[in-house]
Amino acid sequence: MYTLSTEQLEIQENARHLAQTVIGPRAKQHDIDQEYPWDNVKALTQAGFMGMTIPREYGGLGLSYLDTVLVVEEMAKVCAVTGRIVVEGNMGAISTVMKYGNEAQKQLAASYVTAGDKAAICITEPGAGSAATQMTTRADKKGDHYILNGGKHWITGGGVSKFHLIFARVFDEQGEELGIGGFIAILGEEGLIVGRREPTMGLRSIPETEIIMENLVLGADRLIEPPKGLKRGFAGLMAAYNSQRVGAGTVALGVAQGAYELALEYSQQREQFGRPICEFQGLQWMLVDMSIKLEAARGLIYKAAGNAGDGFPDIAEAARAKIFAAESAIQVTNDALQIFGASGYSRDLPLERMCRDARMFTIGGGTTQILRTVVASQILKRKLPQTRDGYT
């Protein structure tokens, strides 16, 4: 297992302090207002938690995914949205650019994220959710630039994130498809349109919106081409995306840990039948099962993050961690609410918010069904195409 170093324990302690004293007390109101928590973004930026994984020469802290995971969990224990902001300030789109980008692209991305921008990653389309390889957004080369057309939806941070990484099919001047690449676009550029915002069940203070490309003209220098080229572009971009899957699993873990700690404390205070309810074996076993799920999820997450080293998390390790953490988060938050009885069902307490927030993680970032197929493909060591004609 991963023993945390003195430096990591210090990062964790600093994050916990910020979360408990500043972020947590604001979480309820942000959920009610459904407005992006700019105040938290400012606090995260001041604490150095945006761009932790960015190398020092680009203004970051040059820290690891495991270091980031420690911060994400602490934030998510009190505010899942803030946990997600730390994820996208260190993993996903920013990781992709910092590992695959050229010098200018890295400078550009780092300048946004270290100033507090939560980069947006734009993959999903109305007709291409799980079947992401069937995306239709296209980038047509014209001289020294590309023209992008297409539509994404469910983009986290739509309208508040400035830096976007957009997955698109790339075509040369003759109209021949070269593969899938990632394009950098900046909010405010003509042709980059923020569409409808989804009325979401949970995680309500971060917008999920359509992002529409309508003759969006981008210089050729905005194309991120993974090392093995555009033909292998999708695989390269998704390899980088494994970092975000570990991050999403960590937010789920954090929400669940936060709910568990509240339930553990409440069970020792609330009395029925003249005894604290924690003295009833029915609740003791619930608390034990919750703690087992949390420990196991944390182990899978630390393994996936820790093994990434200077690269990206392994595809199967990331998928296992996200599946288990996401499913555990639904169960643990639900059990925590149960332990609170009727008061857990009240909006006065954070339990109902935690249940709503936890519900997302088996869907976004690859559903638990799709991720099981990903792991199956790895353990069986064979391709498992899901299209009807895939096996012919």
Ligand code: FAD
């Ligand atoms: P579908 O693909 O239509 O799936 C519907 C159901 O069918 C699911 O249960 C799925 O598991 C199942 N299914 C589909 N194919 C298979 C199969 N082959 N085998 C077994 N079961 C299958 N996307 C982005 O690009 N950027 C973002 O920032 C982003 N943020 C998100 C934030 C939130 C809160 C949510 C909810 C989603 C976000 N997404 C984002 C989109 C997300 O990645 C997709 O929702 C997800 O990939 C699933 O796609 P879908 O919703 O179209 O479901």
Ligand code: COA
């Ligand atoms: N890490 C590394 N490589 C990956 C990968 C990942 N997470 N996901 C896919 N790849 C590689 C595959 O190994 C394959 O490489 P190969 O040609 O060497 O075998 C290539 O990319 C194409 O993947 P494949 O599984 O053959 O594609 P598919 O058409 O069957 O589509 C996926 C399946 C990949 C789209 C599906 O599994 C998936 O991940 N859907 C969810 C999308 C998602 O997470 N969206 C989140 C948006 S926020």
